[in-house]
Each structure stands twice: as C-alpha cells, then as structure tokens.
Amino acid sequence: MTEGRKILECVPNFSEGRNEESIERIVAPLKARPGVRLVNYEGDRDYNRLVVTVLGDPQAVKEAILDAVGIATELIDLNHHQGEHLRMGATDVVPLIPIRNMTVGETVELSRELGRAINERYGIPVFLYEDSASSPDRVNLANIRRGQFEGMAEKLLLPEWEPDFGQRKIHPTAGVTAVGARFPLIAYNIDLGTDKLEIANRIARAIRQSGGGFQFIKAGGVELKEKGIVQVTMNITDYRKNPIYRVFETVRMEAARYGVPVIGSEIIGLAPLDALTGSLEHYLGLHGFDDTKIIEHWLMDD
Structure with a gap:
C-alpha cells in the first residue's frame, strides 16, 4: 500500500454466524479481488453474526462489498433468523472508515454511492448513519435499528423514517441496511x-x-x-x-x-495500533513510550 494511494476500510456485518458454507460464500467476492485485501472475518454462533474487515482501493472495495451483499441477500432469510445480536438486515450495517489519503467528505460521498447501489441492485431500503446521516436522529445506529427486522415494516411507514434510498417497504427476507462513514471504533x-x-x-x-x-x-x-x-x-x-x-x-x-x-x-x-499501545503503556507503567519503539513500526510501508 504505497504512499499517496487512497486506502479505505470497510467492516460489513452480516446476519449469519453459524452456517460455514454460507459464510464462505458471502466472503468469496472479497478474496483475491484486485485492489481489495480481506484481512479478517469472524462468525459468532451465539450472535449469529459475521463481521468482515477489508482494506483497499475505495472503488474496488465498493464493488466487492456490493457483490457480497448480493450473496447475503440470496442466502439469509431474517424471518428464520435467531441470535443474540440486534439486527434489521441480512447485511445489517456497512461502515466505511477512511484510513489513508481520504477525507471524511470523500468517504461520505462513497457511502452514498454504495447505499444507492445496494437499493437499486437488490431492492433493499438503505439508511445513512454516523457522518453520512441525513438527519441528527440517524447519526446513532441504535436509533435506526430500534424495532429490528420484525418491527421495521411498520417503522418505515412513520413520517420521520423514510429510507435515504428506496421505498417505505422492507425487503421481505433481507430487511434494511445501514451504510455510513465513521471514525474507527x-x-x-x-x-x-x-x-x-x-x-x-x-x-x-x-x-x-x-x-x-x-x-x-x-x-x-x-x-x-x-x-x-x-x-x-x-x-x-x-x-x-x-x-x-x-x-x-x-x-x-x-x-x-x-x-x-x-x-x-x-x-x-x-x-x-495506538489503541492497543495505550493499554500496554498503562499496564507496564512505561515512560516516554510511543510507536517508534516497536520494531514492526519501522517495517511498515510508508
């Protein structure tokens, strides 16, 4: 990942954490994709949720995520979904995080492109949240997700809950999706x-x-x-x-x-890294410690 190149992180959450075959099919479009690096994916059986992390070129990531959303829409039926984690969509939330050489404004614009494409391609209503939110009550994802899949059809009929993209009608099996730019959490x-x-x-x-x-x-x-x-x-x-x-x-x-x-x-x-080194510094009582004292810091690409 060379200097000057734009790097985006995307952490889509899918409502499937138990069926290994389905998990592998969902992440397949993110593997060996030019300009995209699949760095982590974890399915949790209790949560019945899959958290995926990819890094790469913003447009390449967007297209790869669109393909993964399509497979999740095909495989996941929320009418039969049970798990400990709150959910409103087969693809529940798609956060976009600017990592290198990207502004928040550019990331917000990309989130709008992605949200519009998800709706147009798959008929899933999309809400924008966090830095991409179209109104203050949509900044917090919890406000959007409240009611979950089971209550979302009725919620979308309320005047204040028209989706940012799509009609006031949930996808019958895939529900709704939230997309937004945010700070790394x-x-x-x-x-x-x-x-x-x-x-x-x-x-x-x-x-x-x-x-x-x-x-x-x-x-x-x-x-x-x-x-x-x-x-x-x-x-x-x-x-x-x-x-x-x-x-x-x-x-x-x-x-x-x-x-x-x-x-x-x-x-x-x-x-x-600095979120982890802060805890290291605290527990070891280190004085004057920073990332430059970590060997791997000097091995990273500029």
Missing part, C-alpha cells in the same frame, strides 16, 4: 464468570453513555449459551477519549460488586 467484549445475564446487563447500564456512564461507550449484556457464561459487549466509538484499559478496569470493578470475576476479553475485527 473498537468492538470489544468482556467475558464474565457467571451465567446470570442480569449482572451483565447491570454492568452495561453502569458503563454506557446512555446510562450516565462513559461517553463514547455503547454496551449491552449478552448470554453465550454455548460457553455457559455472559458477556458485556461494547462499541468504543472513540478510543482516544475512553481507552480500552479504562473500560476493562471499570467492568472488572463493577463485576467485583457481584462477586463475579472477569475471565477474558476479545476484540472483534481490527483495532488501531
């Missing part, structure tokens, strides 16, 4: 050593912004039935204001109130 989950979902929900309410907790934190409790535990699942929407270590320690402190240990955590998808 960190999808971060913390596992608790208990099967009591109410404890995870209480902790989530204590730490998230809407509950009076940290700004730039969205959180909820999820039951991981296959593991026999619960999880506090989060989106850290600005890691510069709320670093990972601060969130982790707060969850551990809140869990201790209930006599529950933190037994692990995970990052879904990719995270910026």
Whole structure:
C-alpha cells in the first residue's frame, strides 16, 4: 500500500454466524479481488453474526462489498433468523472508515454511492448513519435499528423514517441496511464468570453513555449459551477519549460488586495500533513510550 494511494476500510456485518458454507460464500467476492485485501472475518454462533474487515482501493472495495451483499441477500432469510445480536438486515450495517489519503467528505460521498447501489441492485431500503446521516436522529445506529427486522415494516411507514434510498417497504427476507462513514471504533467484549445475564446487563447500564456512564461507550449484556457464561459487549466509538484499559478496569470493578470475576476479553475485527499501545503503556507503567519503539513500526510501508 504505497504512499499517496487512497486506502479505505470497510467492516460489513452480516446476519449469519453459524452456517460455514454460507459464510464462505458471502466472503468469496472479497478474496483475491484486485485492489481489495480481506484481512479478517469472524462468525459468532451465539450472535449469529459475521463481521468482515477489508482494506483497499475505495472503488474496488465498493464493488466487492456490493457483490457480497448480493450473496447475503440470496442466502439469509431474517424471518428464520435467531441470535443474540440486534439486527434489521441480512447485511445489517456497512461502515466505511477512511484510513489513508481520504477525507471524511470523500468517504461520505462513497457511502452514498454504495447505499444507492445496494437499493437499486437488490431492492433493499438503505439508511445513512454516523457522518453520512441525513438527519441528527440517524447519526446513532441504535436509533435506526430500534424495532429490528420484525418491527421495521411498520417503522418505515412513520413520517420521520423514510429510507435515504428506496421505498417505505422492507425487503421481505433481507430487511434494511445501514451504510455510513465513521471514525474507527473498537468492538470489544468482556467475558464474565457467571451465567446470570442480569449482572451483565447491570454492568452495561453502569458503563454506557446512555446510562450516565462513559461517553463514547455503547454496551449491552449478552448470554453465550454455548460457553455457559455472559458477556458485556461494547462499541468504543472513540478510543482516544475512553481507552480500552479504562473500560476493562471499570467492568472488572463493577463485576467485583457481584462477586463475579472477569475471565477474558476479545476484540472483534481490527483495532488501531495506538489503541492497543495505550493499554500496554498503562499496564507496564512505561515512560516516554510511543510507536517508534516497536520494531514492526519501522517495517511498515510508508
């Protein structure tokens, strides 16, 4: 990835985390595609959700994502979908993140191109969110997704919820999709050593912004039935204001109130290097530490 070249990150979320054959078919258009690098994809059986991360040339990424959306539309029927994660579409959300030599404005314009193309090609209503939002109440994805697939047909008939692209009628099996430009967020989950979902929900309410907790934190409790535990699942929407270590320690402190240990955590998808080195610096008490002290920093392409 050479200097001067525009690099876009895209992290589409698909409502399929259990059928391995379907997962591979959805990501197939993103593999060996000129100008596109598939760097990560993870299906979660409890969430029944697939999170994919690609990097590359903006137009090449757009076309590859369009093909993947088409396959997801063909394979996923939300009328028969069950999972722990909230969802409103077979392709639930498509965030676009400018990584190198791209402005937010350029990314917003690309999101509009992609949203329009998804609707025209597949008949899926599309909402623009975050930096691409057409109104303040559409900035937050949670506002758009509220009601989920089951309530979306009725929601689209409300005056304030006309899609940005498409008619006021959901796709019968693929629902609706949100597309938008945004700052890199960190999808971060913390596992608790208990099967009591109410404890995870209480902790989530204590730490998230809407509950009076940290700004730039969205959180909820999820039951991981296959593991026999619960999880506090989060989106850290600005890691510069709320670093990972601060969130982790707060969850551990809140869990201790209930006599529950933190037994692990995970990052879904990719995270910026400085988001991770901040926690390294904190826990090791490092003085004057920055990325230039990491060998790999000097091996990266300019």
